[in-house]
Every structure is written in structure tokens, then in C-alpha cells.
Amino acid sequence: MPLAPASLKNLSVKNEQDQLIAFLNSKVEFYNRPAFIKDDPICIPHGYTKKQDIEIAGFFAAVFSWGNRTTIINKSKELMQLMDNDPHNFCMSHSDRELKKLLAFKHRTFNATDLLYFIAFFKMHYAKNPSLETAFTKWMHKKDETVEQALKGFYHYFFSLPDIPERTKKHVASPEKNSACKRLNMYLRWMVRNDNKGVDFGIWKNIAPSQLICPVDVHVARVAKELDLLKRSPVDWQAALELTACLRTLDKTDPVKYDFALFGSGVMESKFSTKKIK
Numbered sequence: 001m002p003l004a005p006a007s008l009k010n011l012s013v014k015n016e017q018d019q020l021i022a023f024l025n026s027k028v029e030f031y032n033r034p035a036f037i038k039d040d041p042i043c044i045p046h047g048y049t050k051k052q053d054i055e056i057a058g059f060f061a062a063v064f065s066w067g068n069r070t071t072i073i074n075k076s077k078e079l080m081q082l083m084d085n086d087p088h089n090f091c092m093s094h095s096d097r098e099l100k101k102l103l104a105f106k107h108r109t110f111n112a113t114d115l116l117y118f119i120a121f122f123k124m125h126y127a128k129n130p131s132l133e134t135a136f137t138k139w140m141h142k143k144d145e146t147v148e149q150a151l152k153g154f155y156h157y158f159f160s161l162p163d164i165p166e167r168t169k170k171h172v173a174s175p176e177k178n179s180a181c182k183r184l185n186m187y188l189r190w191m192v193r194n195d196n197k198g199v200d201f202g203i204w205k206n207i208a209p210s211q212l213i214c215p216v217d218v219h220v221a222r223v224a225k226e227l228d229l230l231k232r233s234p235v236d237w238q239a240a241l242e243l244t245a246c247l248r249t250l251d252k253t254d255p256v257k258y259d260f261a262l263f264g265s266g267v268m269e270s271k272f273s274t275k276k277i278k
Helices: 016-031 034-039 051-063 069-082 087-093 096-100 112-126 148-156 166-171 180-193 218-226 237-248 255-268
Strands: none
Touching: 016 180, 016 255, 034 069, 051 087, 051 112, 051 180, 069 087, 087 112, 148 180, 180 255, 218 237, 218 255, 237 255
């Protein structure tokens, strides 16, 4: 990893917004590079080249992404090993004996009951679709400005199989529940953004980066508030919309690139302060 990005006092700027953009862009440049991958859950889908494997491995890694990142990565790797490091093929052609290998798997509140339902959904979806992208885009319309309808539709589609375990519903968020949908928005960022920097995959072509919503958790929210990008206190869907709308004023075509800056500053720079940009 190179030296930390320059503080704003070292950047040539014309006004406060230029100053903020320059600072955030320097942070994006610092974190949005291959060196970021190994310590982030995105390293899990980066272990694959087949599109469907990237989608499935990425989905599990995103769903598991709360708490310690080392634990998230280790549990994701454990699951991939249980699926013979061939997640798409496992979902489509597993035997009952192979499913039994999964019964002891657990990550925090996510257990085998949840895992078996996820696999059943993937088998159903991929039997009719070549990509998981359609599970989101089929709910979008040309007039949609963001992925909000995609997330709402995906939630209902995901839980459309018979005999849904009630407990499993807590693992997939929806704007209808006013959740910030941090993990799903992060997953969409991985799949959609394509800036040739080597971190995000850009393998989905029917959602534009401009339609993405910024993933928001307590770390991102804290930094966003310090930078006066977010006013709302609850970390919920309205906060995600508010932050993203503000980021669009900085870059309307790719606002969610600033997730790298906000997340990196909030998680990797424990002493982050707005003093750094003055």
C-alpha cells in the first residue's frame, strides 16, 4: 500500500466544494487499488473467474459482512471450501450427501437453515437465468433513477420459494423495511462499477453506476457527517438516499466511488478527522 493520500492543504483548489472533491478523490485513489482486496470481503469473489462463481461467492461474502473483517473473510473461505470451491456447480448439482457437509456451518446468526435456503434459491434462479443480475434488474424500469425498486423486488423474489424459514428473512434487507441495505448496496457496487482499477468487477451491464446507492454503516455515516455530507442521524434507507444524493453533486455518473473514501477513512483511519482537510 502506498503512502497515505495528501491532505487538502497540499492540493490546489478554488473553493470549498473543489477542496472536498479533491480530498475525497485522493482517498478514492488511495483505497481503490488491488492492495485493498486482500483485507476486504471482496477478496472472496476475486478468487474466481467464472461469472456465476463471482456472483455467488460475492453474494455470500456480502451477506456475511458485519463485524470483524478477518472473521468475515475466514468464514466465507470456509463456506467456499465446503462447496468445493465451485459454488455455482455446487448449487446446481449438489447431492444430499454434499449438503450434509454444510449442516455444521455457522457465521454469527447465519446458520445451516439459512444456508440451505440460499442454495435452493440459487438453484432455482440459475436454472432459468445465466446471471444473478436479472434477479435485480427485472424489477427496474427505465424511469427508475436508483436501484431502490431493484432491491425491493429482489427481496420478494428471493423469498418466493415455498416453505421459507422465517428466520432467514433477517439476512436479506429491503428499503421497504427502511434498512440502509448496506450489504446489498455493497454487493451491487462490486458487480456494477467498472473503472479498471482492479477492485470492483463491473460484470453487470444493465445497471448504471449512477443508479447505485452508497453502502452506509456506522463508520461511513460518521465520516460523512464530519464532512457535512449527511445530516440524518439514523443509519437507515433515508440516510443512504441522502448521502448518495449529496455524492451525486460531486460526481453524478459514479457517486458510489466515494464509498472507498468514506469506508477507508472510517475503518482504516481510526483517528480520521476533518482537520485533515483544512
